[in-house]
Amino acid sequence: MTEQELQKYVEDLSIQFFGRPFLHKAIFNPRLKTTGGRYHLTDHHLDFNPYMLAQHGEDVFMGIVKHELCHYHLHLTGQGHRHRDPAFKALLAKTGGLRYAPASASAANYRYQCQSCQTLFERRKRIDTNRYVCGKCKGPLIKIGNNEKSQAPK
CATH class of the missing domain: 3.30.2010.10 (Metalloproteases ("zincins"), catalytic domain)
Structure with missing residues (x-):
């Protein structure tokens, strides 16, 4: 538009x-x-x-x-x-207007997954997977890729 x-x-x-x-x-x-x-x-x-x-x-x-x-x-x-x-x-x-705008797409740039419980974590900043562990089960984390930021039409 x-x-x-x-x-x-x-x-x-x-x-x-x-x-x-x-x-x-x-x-x-x-x-x-x-x-x-x-x-x-x-x-x-x-x-x-x-x-x-x-x-x-x-x-x-x-x-x-x-x-x-x-x-x-x-x-x-x-x-x-x-x-x-x-x-x-x-x-x-x-x-019939909206009271609240829906949440926009995630602003996270990095995605990590727990190797034990498979929980996904999204972060804006890169984290050291040797230092941090899963908050749920204390399992090791692996980086599974970067999110692609959506681009609105100009």
């Missing part, structure tokens, strides 16, 4: 589910890693994590867009737009 397609997609969802136009900018922000999207209070634009669309599909991404549009429309109408506000929770339930 391109930036122009994203803009049109957000505008269409805004009219369809909220009955109000989306008049600001919607963009992909690849720097977002742990969140699905972000609403900016100052200039009212929306950022979306492109990895969420690539990893979880359009249904989940639609829920994320609805979530951010709830923040957008409630803030612009002067109602409670924060996660804890009853107005936000009610509008989110009414439109």
